[in-house]
Amino acid sequence: MRVLVTGVAGTLGRLVATRLIDRGHDVIGIDRRPWVDAPDQVEMFQYDIRKRPAEDVFRRRRPDAAIHMATVTHLVHKSPDRMRVNLYGTRAFIHHCHTYGVKQAVMVGRHTYYGAAADSPLYHTEDEPPMSSHAFPELADLVAADLYASSALWRYPEIATSVLRMVYTLGPTKHGTLALYLRGPRVPLVMGFDPLFHFLHEEDAAEAIVTALARKLHGVYNVSGPSPVPISTIARAAGRRTLAVPASWINFGLGRLALPNLPPAALDHLKYPIVVDSSAFKRATDFQHQYDEQETIERFRAAL
Amino acid sequence: MFERLLPIDPEVAERIDALELSFNKFGVDPYGIDKADLTRVVSAFAWIYRNYFKVDVYGLEHVPPRGRAVMVGNHSGGVAIDAMMVMGSMLLDAEQPRLPQGMIDRFIHQFPGASKLMSRTGQFTGNPDQALRLLHDERLVLVFPEGARGTAKLAKDADTLVGFGTGFLRLALETKSPIIPFGFVGGGEALPTIANLERLGRMVGVPYIPVTKWGVLVPKPTRFQLLYGKPMLFEGSGHERDDVCNAMVDEVKTKIRDLIQQGRALREGRLSEADLEL
Numbered sequence: 075m076r077v078l079v080t081g082v083a084g085t086l087g088r089l090v091a092t093r094l095i096d097r098g099h100d101v102i103g104i105d106r107r108p109w110v111d112a113p114d115q116v117e118m119f120q121y122d123i124r125k126r127p128a129e130d131v132f133r134r135r136r137p138d139a140a141i142h143m144a145t146v147t148h149l150v151h152k153s154p155d156r157m158r159v160n161l162y163g164t165r166a167f168i169h170h171c172h173t174y175g176v177k178q179a180v181m182v183g184r185h186t187y188y189g190a191a192a193d194s195p196l197y198h199t200e201d202e203p204p205m206s207s208h209a210f211p212e213l214a215d216l217v218a219a220d221l222y223a224s225s226a227l228w229r230y231p232e233i234a235t236s237v238l239r240m241v242y243t244l245g246p247t248k249h250g251t252l253a254l255y256l257r258g259p260r261v262p263l264v265m266g267f268d269p270l271f272h273f274l275h276e277e278d279a280a281e282a283i284v285t286a287l288a289r290k291l292h293g294v295y296n297v298s299g300p301s302p303v304p305i306s307t308i309a310r311a312a313g314r315r316t317l318a319v320p321a322s323w324i325n326f327g328l329g330r331l332a333l334p335n336l337p338p339a340a341l342d343h344l345k346y347p348i349v350v351d352s353s354a355f356k357r358a359t360d361f362q363h364q365y366d367e368q369e370t371i372e373r374f375r376a377a378l
Numbered sequence: 379m380f381e382r383l384l385p386i387d388p389e390v391a392e393r394i395d396a397l398e399l400s401f402n403k404f405g406v407d408p409y410g411i412d413k414a415d416l417t418r419v420v421s422a423f424a425w426i427y428r429n430y431f432k433v434d435v436y437g438l439e440h441v442p443p444r445g446r447a448v449m450v451g452n453h454s455g456g457v458a459i460d461a462m463m464v465m466g467s468m469l470l471d472a473e474q475p476r477l478p479q480g481m482i483d484r485f486i487h488q489f490p491g492a493s494k495l496m497s498r499t500g501q502f503t504g505n506p507d508q509a510l511r512l513l514h515d516e517r518l519v520l521v522f523p524e525g526a527r528g529t530a531k532l533a534k535d536a537d538t539l540v541g542f543g544t545g546f547l548r549l550a551l552e553t554k555s556p557i558i559p560f561g562f563v564g565g566g567e568a569l570p571t572i573a574n575l576e577r578l579g580r581m582v583g584v585p586y587i588p589v590t591k592w593g594v595l596v597p598k599p600t601r602f603q604l605l606y607g608k609p610m611l612f613e614g615s616g617h618e619r620d621d622v623c624n625a626m627v628d629e630v631k632t633k634i635r636d637l638i639q640q641g642r643a644l645r646e647g648r649l650s651e652a653d654l655e656l
Contacts, residue, residue: 192484192487192488192493192503193484193487193503193505194505195502195503195505195507195508195511196409196410196502196508196511197511199507202507264490265490266489266490266491266492266493266494267490267493267494268494268497268498269497270410270497300402301402301406301407301408302408302410303402303404303406304406304410304412304497304498307404307406307412311404320490321490345493346487346493347410347497366402366403367402367403367404368402368403368404
C-alpha cells in the first residue's frame with residue numbers, strides 16, 4: 075500500500091514511517107522540515123501541506139492511504155501561524171484525500187481536546203464535548219482541527235477516516251509536550267495540585283497509528299496505553315526534582331520571567347487531569363501497549 | 379504527599395492492603411488513588427476517629443463487602459464531618475475494608491492542597507459520568523443528596539432533611555446498584571453552627587463559612603451515632619419520569635429520616651440497641 079504521511083519529519087512521524095516500511099508499505103513523506111537521514115524507502119518531499127506542490131504530490135503519486143500529523147502545539151508556535159497550520163493544513167489534507175481518491179485517512183489529534191477542569195470526570199469518552207477551549211485560545215485551533223477532521227466522516231463517507239485523540243507520548247527521543255515539560259533541571263508543579271497525566275510510549279503511539287490504518291478504522295477514537303500517573307510521581311520516577319510554585323506566582327510570571335505567554339486557563343492543565351477512555355479503540359483494533367507506565371518513564375529517563 | 383509529617387499506623391497499613399483495588403507499579407490505581415498517601419492520611423485520621431471522636435456504628439453488615447453500591451445519607455454540622463465518619467467506619471471498622479468514593483462539591487477541587495488530597499484518596503467532583511463509571515467498576519459511591527444545603531443546616535435543624543435530588547436514584551437504577559441508606563447523628567453537637575456567612579464565603583470561593591457557638595470551626599470531641607439501613611434495590615432503567623423517581627427518592631428519604639430518629643433515641647437513651655430496626 076502507498077501511504078502518504080504529513081509531518082513525517084517529526085518524532086512520531088519518523089517512528090510511524092519506519093513502522094510502515096517494516097510492514098512493506100511504500101511511504102511518501104511531506105514536511106516543511108527536512109528529514110536528512112530518512113531511509114531510502116521514504117520518498118521525501120519538503121513542502122508545506124497547505125501549498126500547491128504538496129497537492130501535486132497527491133496528484134502524481136496517488137496514495138492509497140494518508141496519515142495527517144502536521145499539527146503543531148501551543149508550546150512550539152506563535153498563535154497566527156499555528157492556527158493556519160492546524161486548520162488550513164487539516165483542510166488541505168482532507169480536501170486532497172477526497173480529490174485524489176485516497177481510500178483511508180488517519181488524523182492524529184490530541185487528548186487535550188477535552189480540556190482540564192476541576193469538575194471534569196476522569197476517563198473522557200469520545201462523545202464528550204471539548205470543555206475548556208474557550209478559556210484557552212491556544213488550544214482552540216487544535217479542537218477546531220479535530221472537529222473539522224471529524225466532519226470528513228459525513229462529508230466524505232467513501233474515505234475510511236479515523237480521528238485519533240492520543241494521550242501524551244514519552245520515550246527515548248525526549249520529544250513531545252510532556253517530555254519538554256519534564257526535561258528541565260526542575261519540574262515546576264502548581265503547589266497543592268498533582269493531576270494525573272495520561273501518556274504512552276512513543277513506540278506504542280506509532281504502533282497505534284499504524285494499527286488504526288491496518289484496521290481501516292472509521293470514526294473518532296481516544297488512544298491511550300497504561301493507566302495515568304500523578305505528575306509528581308512521573309517527575310520522581312524520571313529522576314527529576316520538582317519545584318512547587320503557588321498558582322498566583324505562575325500566573326504573574328506567564329509572559330514574563332521566561333515563561334511562555336499563555337492565558338491563566340493554561341495552568342488548569344497542570345492542576346487538573348485529562349484522562350481518556352480508550353476502550354472503544356482497543357475493542358476495534360485489539361491494540362495492546364508494549365510498555366507499561368514504569369518502563370515508559372525508564373526509557374525516557376535513560377535517554378536524558 | 380506528607381511523607382515527613384505523617385507516620386504510618388501498621389494496623390491501618392494492613393487494612394489498606396486489604397482494599398480490593400488494583401494498584402499499578404507506582405502504587406496508584408486507575409483513578410489516581412495512591413496507596414502510600416491513603417495509608418498516611420488514614421493513619422492520621424484513625425487517631426482522630428478513635429480517640430478524639432467516638433463513633434457508634436450500627437448495621438455495618440448492610441454494606442456489601444464488594445461490588446457496586448450507592449451509600450446515601452444526611453448531612454449536618456457545617457462541614458462534611460459525617461462523610462469522614464462514614465469513611466472511617468468503612469476503612470477502619472468494616473470486616474472487609476472498603477473505600478467509599480464521595481461525590482464532592484465542585485469548589486473543593488479548586489483549592490490547592492484540598493485538590494491534591496481529594497485526588498489521591500479517590501474523592502471526585504460530583505458528576506453523573508464519574509459516578510456511573512465508578513459504579514460500573516464495582517466501586518462504593520458515597521452521596522449526600524442534600525449537598526451544601528445539607529451541611530448548611532444550623533445546629534437546631536441538624537436532624538432534619540432538606541430537599542433531595544433524583545440524581546443518585548437514577549444512577550442506582552441505571553447501574554442496578556443497591557442503595558445503602560444511612561443516618562448520622564451528632565454533627566450538630568460537634569459543630570453547633572449558629573450562622574453561615576454566605577457573602578464572605580463567596581468571596582473566598584466556598585458556598586458559605588459556618589460560624590459555631592464558639593466562633594471558630596473546631597469540632598468538640600463528640601460521640602456520634604452512625605446507622606446503616608438494609609440495602610434498598612429499586613427496579614427501573616433510570617430514565618423514568620420525575621414523579622416516578624421522586625416517589626422512590628421519598629422512600630429512601632423516609633428511611634434515612636427513620637434511621638436519624640432511631641439514632642437520636644439511642645443517643646438520648648430512649649432506645650436500646652436490641653430494639654433497633656435498621
